[in-house]
Amino acid sequence: MVARKDFKYPDTKMFKYVKHGLNKRGVRMKDIAKIVYKLEKAYLPKLTVKQCKKEVINTLHKREVMNNIAIGLYLDKVATKGKIDEPLQSIIAADAGVFGVDESLAVAICNTAGSIALSNYGYLDKAKTGIIKRLDNSHKHVNTFIDDAVGAVAAAVAAKIAHGDA
Amino acid sequence: MVARKDFKYPDTKMFKYVKHGLNKRGVRMKDIAKIVYKLEKAYLPKLTVKQCKKEVINTLHKREVMNNIAIGLYLDKVATKGKIDEPLQSIIAADAGVFGVDESLAVAICNTAGSIALSNYGYLDKAKTGIIKRLDNSHKHVNTFIDDAVGAVAAAVAAKIAHGDA
Amino acid sequence: MVARKDFKYPDTKMFKYVKHGLNKRGVRMKDIAKIVYKLEKAYLPKLTVKQCKKEVINTLHKREVMNNIAIGLYLDKVATKGKIDEPLQSIIAADAGVFGVDESLAVAICNTAGSIALSNYGYLDKAKTGIIKRLDNSHKHVNTFIDDAVGAVAAAVAAKIAHGDA
Amino acid sequence: MVARKDFKYPDTKMFKYVKHGLNKRGVRMKDIAKIVYKLEKAYLPKLTVKQCKKEVINTLHKREVMNNIAIGLYLDKVATKGKIDEPLQSIIAADAGVFGVDESLAVAICNTAGSIALSNYGYLDKAKTGIIKRLDNSHKHVNTFIDDAVGAVAAAVAAKIAHGDA
Numbered sequence: 211m212v213a214r215k216d217f218k219y220p221d222t223k224m225f226k227y228v229k230h231g232l233n234k235r236g237v238r239m240k241d242i243a244k245i246v247y248k249l250e251k252a253y254l255p256k257l258t259v260k261q262c263k264k265e266v267i268n269t270l271h272k273r274e275v276m277n278n279i280a281i282g283l284y285l286d287k288v289a290t291k292g293k294i295d296e297p298l299q300s301i302i303a304a305d306a307g308v309f310g311v312d313e314s315l316a317v318a319i320c321n322t323a324g325s326i327a328l329s330n331y332g333y334l335d336k337a338k339t340g341i342i343k344r345l346d347n348s349h350k351h352v353n354t355f356i357d358d359a360v361g362a363v364a365a366a367v368a369a370k371i372a373h374g375d376a
Numbered sequence: 377m378v379a380r381k382d383f384k385y386p387d388t389k390m391f392k393y394v395k396h397g398l399n400k401r402g403v404r405m406k407d408i409a410k411i412v413y414k415l416e417k418a419y420l421p422k423l424t425v426k427q428c429k430k431e432v433i434n435t436l437h438k439r440e441v442m443n444n445i446a447i448g449l450y451l452d453k454v455a456t457k458g459k460i461d462e463p464l465q466s467i468i469a470a471d472a473g474v475f476g477v478d479e480s481l482a483v484a485i486c487n488t489a490g491s492i493a494l495s496n497y498g499y500l501d502k503a504k505t506g507i508i509k510r511l512d513n514s515h516k517h518v519n520t521f522i523d524d525a526v527g528a529v530a531a532a533v534a535a536k537i538a539h540g541d542a
Numbered sequence: 543m544v545a546r547k548d549f550k551y552p553d554t555k556m557f558k559y560v561k562h563g564l565n566k567r568g569v570r571m572k573d574i575a576k577i578v579y580k581l582e583k584a585y586l587p588k589l590t591v592k593q594c595k596k597e598v599i600n601t602l603h604k605r606e607v608m609n610n611i612a613i614g615l616y617l618d619k620v621a622t623k624g625k626i627d628e629p630l631q632s633i634i635a636a637d638a639g640v641f642g643v644d645e646s647l648a649v650a651i652c653n654t655a656g657s658i659a660l661s662n663y664g665y666l667d668k669a670k671t672g673i674i675k676r677l678d679n680s681h682k683h684v685n686t687f688i689d690d691a692v693g694a695v696a697a698a699v700a701a702k703i704a705h706g707d708a
Numbered sequence: 709m710v711a712r713k714d715f716k717y718p719d720t721k722m723f724k725y726v727k728h729g730l731n732k733r734g735v736r737m738k739d740i741a742k743i744v745y746k747l748e749k750a751y752l753p754k755l756t757v758k759q760c761k762k763e764v765i766n767t768l769h770k771r772e773v774m775n776n777i778a779i780g781l782y783l784d785k786v787a788t789k790g791k792i793d794e795p796l797q798s799i800i801a802a803d804a805g806v807f808g809v810d811e812s813l814a815v816a817i818c819n820t821a822g823s824i825a826l827s828n829y830g831y832l833d834k835a836k837t838g839i840i841k842r843l844d845n846s847h848k849h850v851n852t853f854i855d856d857a858v859g860a861v862a863a864a865v866a867a868k869i870a871h872g873d874a
Contacts, residue, residue, distance in 0.1 A: 217470040220463040227463060273705070274656045277477050280464050281451070287461075295453075297386040297393060298446050304383040308871055311443050313823035314484035318476065321653040324606045325811035332830010332863075365830075373605070373806055439871070440822045474705055479657035487819040490772045491645035498664015498697075531664075539640055539771070549802040552795040559795060606808050612796050613783070613809050619793075627785075629718040629725060630778050636715040642772050643779050646816035650808065 224276045231283035235356055241341035242266045245364035248339055249330055250371050257371070265367045274322050275363065278315040282355030289352040305354045312355045316362035323366035324373065330365030331358075339364075390442045397449035401522055407507035408432045411530035414505055415496055416537050423537070431533045440488050441529065444481040448521030455518040471520045478521045482528035489532035490539060496531035497524075505530075556608045563615035567688055573673035574598045577696035580671055581662055582703050589703070597699045606654050607695065610647040614687030621684040637686045644687045648694035655698035656705065662697030663690075671696075722774045729781035733854055739839035740764045743862035746837055747828055748869050755869070763865045772820050773861065776813040780853030787850040803852045810853045814860035821864035822871065828863030829856075837862075 232238070243263035250257055269275055288294050289302045301309055313335075320327035335358065338346055345357040398404070409429035416423055435441055454460050455468045467475055479501075486493035501524065504512055511523040564570070575595035582589055601607055620626050621634045633641055645667075652659035667690065670678055677689040730736070741761035748755055767773055786792050787800045799807055811833075818825035833856065836844055843855040 217467075217472045219472060219474050220466065223463040224467075227461065273474055274476050277467070277475055278480065281477050284461055284464055285447070295393065295450055297389040298450055300386070301383075301390075301443070306383045306385065307824055308385050308439055309443055310440050310484065310823040311447050311481065313826065314444065314480050315477065317484075317823060317826060318480035318657055322656065324654065325650055325808040325815065326805055328811060328815060328826060329830040329833040332827040332832075333834035334830075335827040336831035337834075473658055476657040479660060483657065483660060484823055488822065490820065491642040491649065491816055492639055494645065494649060494660060495664040495667040498661040498666075499668035500664075501661040502665035502669075549799075549804045551804065551806050552798065555795040556799075559793065605806055609799070609807055609809050610812065616793055616796055617779070627725065627782055629721040630782055632718065633715075633722075633775070638715045638717060640717050640771055641775055642816065643775050643813065646776065646812050647809065649816075650812035 219273060221271070221273070224273070224280060225271055228270060228276050228279050228283065231280070231287075232356070232360075235283075235286075235345065235351065235353065237341055237345070237356070237360055239263050239266050239270075242360055242364050242367070245334065245340045245342070245360075246367045246371065249334075249364065249368040253372065262367065262371070265371060266363065269323075269363055269367050269370065272322055275319050275366070278318045279356075279359045279363070282312065282315055282359045286352050286355050289354065290350075302354050303352050305352070309354070312358040315355065316358040319359065319362035320365055320369075323369040326372065327362075327366045327369035330368045331362050334361035334365060385439060387437070387439070390439070390446060391437055394436060394442050394445050394449065397446070397453075398522070398526075401449075401452075401511065401517065401519065403507055403511070403522070403526055405429050405432050405436075408526055408530050408533070411500065411506045411508070411527075412533045412537065415500075415530065415534040419538065428533065428537070431537060432529065435489075435529055435533050435536065438488055441485050441532070444484045445522075445525045445529070448478065448481055448525045452518050452521050455520065456516075468520050469518055471518070475520070478524040481521065482524040485525065485528035486531055486535075489535040492538065493528075493532045493535035496534045497528050500527035500531060551605060553603070553605070556605070556612060557603055560602060560608050560611050560615065563612070563619075564688070564692075567615075567618075567677065567683065567685065569673055569677070569688070569692055571595050571598050571602075574692055574696050574699070577666065577672045577674070577693075578699045578703065581666075581696065581700040585704065594699065594703070597703060598695065601655075601695055601699050601702065604654055607651050607698070610650045611688075611691045611695070614644065614647055614691045618684050618687050621686065622682075634686050635684055637684070641686070644690040647687065648690040651691065651694035652697055652701075655701040658704065659694075659698045659701035662700045663694050666693035666697060717771060719769070719771070722771070722778060723769055726768060726774050726777050726781065729778070729785075730854070730858075733781075733784075733843065733849065733851065735839055735843070735854070735858055737761050737764050737768075740858055740862050740865070743832065743838045743840070743858075744865045744869065747832075747862065747866040751870065760865065760869070763869060764861065767821075767861055767865050767868065770820055773817050773864070776816045777854075777857045777861070780810065780813055780857045784850050784853050787852065788848075800852050801850055803850070807852070810856040813853065814856040817857065817860035818863055818867075821867040824870065825860075825864045825867035828866045829860050832859035832863060 246262040247259045320331050345353040412428040413425045486497050511519040578594040579591045652663050677685040744760040745757045818829050843851040
């Protein structure tokens with residue numbers, strides 16, 4: 211399709227879509243803030259969960275962040291309904307380590323916050339901190355994209371906080 | 377969902393899905409090979425389109441490449457039908473420069489071939505060589521993801537050929 | 543070495559090092575601004591070189607940007623003197639396409655501005671717009687890193703301007 | 709400098725430079741293999757350290773991998789001697805979290821093995837497994853680049869082994 215240069219990006223609607231989508235998966239802003247807090251409290255003794263939550267909300271307003279999360283939320287939703295074309299449906303539903311697209315989107319989120327966000331994300335992807343573990347163990351929903359997206363947002367916010375302090 | 381560790385990646389089915397999906401968009405292996413040829417012929421006078429096509433087919437068998445293309449093909453298809461959740465549907469249909477997820481997936485394809493693939497991809501994304509221009513100017517189909525994916529595959533193959541020669 | 547957590551990043555000194563290093567290579571802020579202008583004028587008829595220059599200066603104050611440019615400036619300088627260990631010295635002096643580290647650093651600069659910066663960078667790396675061509679054709683200095691760094695800064699600034707307009 | 713298109717990449721010399729450089733820092737192939745083994749043994753009960761070592765050696769022969777490690781080894785060496793231009797010297801010697809160039813090079817190494825290598829790398833960068841911890845705690849040498857490079861190589865090899873098994 212020819213690109214529409216007059217297109218106005220729907221910032222408010224996208225933030226609502228992302229926030230609502232996360233909430234439906236049981237992810238509140240505070241859950242992400244708690245992961246950030248765990249990552250950074252050792253370095254910043256005065257840090258509070260409240261401050262982290264404020265930064266989570268800021269980061270979730272970035273277009274690049276919203277776009278990548280929204281695609282992940284949409285794909286997880288359609289995959290939960292079993293409606294994606296085969297063999298993609300099976301690959302996504304299995305959350306196969308060999309898939310990697312969930313990680314491509316997460317890396318794009320991390321990149322908004324500089325290269326140290328990537329280390330945080332990789333760590334969270336293995337350590338399955340907080341809400342990430344709960345997403346990963348769901349037996350009802352496909353959370354292939356959303357656990358990585360949540361980890362990437364927490365990683366990006368933690369990197370931003372670390373940079374600010376440096 | 378809990379990751380299924382016994383999952384067997386359906387290589388043959390995925391290659392068919394990707395090839396068939398590209399064909400339905402009017403993209404044949406030879407169209408991608410011609411872009412590769414244009415990128416590399418100045419450096420490799422003995423290069424043929426046939427050789428390029430062979431390498432395109434090899435690259436399209438890589439799982440990381442297939443996964444990222446398949447997601448793009450699926451999203452373009454559903455967007456063409458107008459079925460994606462709003463406001464994502466409008467953003468994808470407009471092929472807005474500010475979207476960036478199409479480029480995240482393309483970067484993942486490029487990364488399979490080393491960092492010089494990225495320059496080739498960026499160039500193709502601007503120069504709209506060959507079939508990429510046709511995809512970009514379609515008035516019937518949403519090709520938001522697939523033009524980037526085709527460019528990234530051509531870029532990765534060209535990088536691979538360049539490396540092999542170096 | 544154990545990381546020094548009390549380290550204060552020398553923002554002012556780094557900006558001076560980067561600006562001075564670019565100047566010594568014949569690269570002024572305005573040269574980078576002109577590349578940005580060429581990339582974006584078709585989309586933004588009211589854009590001026592002056593505005594572009596202001597954004598170039600802003601982007602050159604980002605730590606991630608300064609760090610990656612500074613390393614490139616340093617390596618080009620030492621390579622020009624022929625002082626890097628072999629076989630690295632020969633690889634860098636030849637500006638071999640197969641090297642790729644120059645592109646890794648450029649990608650890190652692009653990532654500070656979202657994924658569309660990468661397309662701009664890739665395009666500039668092929669099209670050799672403006673000052674980039676002059677750097678690339680030097681017979682006196684090794685400019686292996688700096689041409690990519692200049693392209694990446696222009697690409698990042700252009701992406702930022704494009705985003706702001708969207 | 710004008711790129712030399714007749715340049716022959718010195719594969720054997722580069723592998724020797726990288727291997728020797730790692731050895732001088734106390735890093736043997738087996739140390740990296742042990743990290744890979746720790747990452748993958750839970751998933752692959754039949755895996756041996758010997759197999760991991762073989763894959764480490766293969767990965768260390770990739771040009772993109774060698775180039776990024778070699779630059780890191782060189783910069784750590786010159787920084788240990790205190791010879792890098794200020795303020796870069798102080799930033800590198802402090803191994804400041806805000807630097808990020810070490811992570812840019814590590815990401816380039818990870819990218820040779822697909823996006824799941826990045827998670828492994830991020831994890832190792834936090835967990836400081838095996839030899840990485842020893843490098844990180846050195847009081848004699850600047851190891852700003854090399855600890856990330858070792859983590860990235862282990863991460864890439866682990867990803868490759870995981871993919872092969874999938």
